[in-house]
Amino acid sequence: MRKVFTMVVAVGFSGAALAADIGLVKVSRGSVEIQRDGARMPAGVGAGLRNADVIVTGADSSAGITFTDNSLVSIGPNSVFAIDKYRFDTTTHVGEFEGNLRQGRLAAASGKMVRQAPESMKIRTPSAIMGVRGTDFVVQVDEPAAAPAAKY
Amino acid sequence: MRSIAALAATTLLVTGCAAPPKAPLAAPSLFIVLPSPDGHVGQIVVRGTGGDPRVIDKAYGTQRVLGDGSLQAGQMTEAQVGEAFGSTLAALPGKPATFTLYFLEGRDELTAESRTELEKVFGELRRRPLPDILVTGHTDTVGGLAYNDRLSLARAERLREMLVTLGIPADRIQAAGRGKREPLVATDDNVPEPRNRRVEISVR
Numbered sequence: 001m002r003k004v005f006t007m008v009v010a011v012g013f014s015g016a017a018l019a020a021d022i023g024l025v026k027v028s029r030g031s032v033e034i035q036r037d038g039a040r041m042p043a044g045v046g047a048g049l050r051n052a053d054v055i056v057t058g059a060d061s062s063a064g065i066t067f068t069d070n071s072l073v074s075i076g077p078n079s080v081f082a083i084d085k086y087r088f089d090t091t092t093h094v095g096e097f098e099g100n101l102r103q104g105r106l107a108a109a110s111g112k113m114v115r116q117a118p119e120s121m122k123i124r125t126p127s128a129i130m131g132v133r134g135t136d137f138v139v140q141v142d143e144p145a146a147a148p149a150a151k152y
Numbered sequence: 153m154r155s156i157a158a159l160a161a162t163t164l165l166v167t168g169c170a171a172p173p174k175a176p177l178a179a180p181s182l183f184i185v186l187p188s189p190d191g192h193v194g195q196i197v198v199r200g201t202g203g204d205p206r207v208i209d210k211a212y213g214t215q216r217v218l219g220d221g222s223l224q225a226g227q228m229t230e231a232q233v234g235e236a237f238g239s240t241l242a243a244l245p246g247k248p249a250t251f252t253l254y255f256l257e258g259r260d261e262l263t264a265e266s267r268t269e270l271e272k273v274f275g276e277l278r279r280r281p282l283p284d285i286l287v288t289g290h291t292d293t294v295g296g297l298a299y300n301d302r303l304s305l306a307r308a309e310r311l312r313e314m315l316v317t318l319g320i321p322a323d324r325i326q327a328a329g330r331g332k333r334e335p336l337v338a339t340d341d342n343v344p345e346p347r348n349r350r351v352e353i354s355v356r
Binding site: 077 | 178179180181182183184185186187188192193194196197198199200201219223233236237239240242243245247280281286288301305326328329331333354356
């Protein structure tokens, strides 16, 4: 056991996670920010996420997040991803994950709540809504400039 | 990819010229199913603002949703997805690693095999940036739901304490009790089964 203890000291633990967090930022490259309650804060590795947070990335930037139900989500460059709703019960595995990709790119792998109930994880875009039945996937929302709708 | 995008843009332009829509068109979007690292391919269901839901159930199968809410099915290759989503996919955290541990019967001590497994947990922790841990206790089917929920949580909390003693910050470990809901070995109700009395450590 002493050997195990020595190994642990070498593991870098920094930043504090709060029990209220629904997820943790594990990858943060370039400019990554969290919008919460009207304020913007930088989202470095170790930043905790809450319900209703919006993650915003700049050019050449990306972010990777692990959620409490083991779902994984990453956001690509120039992206805006809002966590409209998230809850997960670690005993029953009942949960709800509604994400909203307003702009940019997203990659994800579904977690335990989807294994318990297919389509409990949903991703919205400006033009569609998608339910996940246990898989890895990617989503892209085209640049607003590419849509003729921008004129109207 | 380029041709799909061009086709989508053309369709939108034609629609736009023919008759301006009553509501502004939304930004088009693209959905693609990927195989998991272990090869598993699941499904997603895409619904546009109008029309029926469409299921994607093939690796690199796509649905493009146009600004008017209509859908176009398609197929891409791994290379095309890699080109379009390279930096996004590179930022996706690794799949959580799971380890199963057993306590000695009626004792507050791990089995010899589980102590070895615990060393692997620490190896995994070192491989990940800012790892956090979910410890989930499980029981066999002897007893009621509420009793087993409490018992499994107590098992998970005991292991959490052990991990904290070994130097892992307490606020990085969450303990949960799954009761008898997820047996490793399927049994009838009220069957003692040592293999189901376990604790799973998920490192993410």
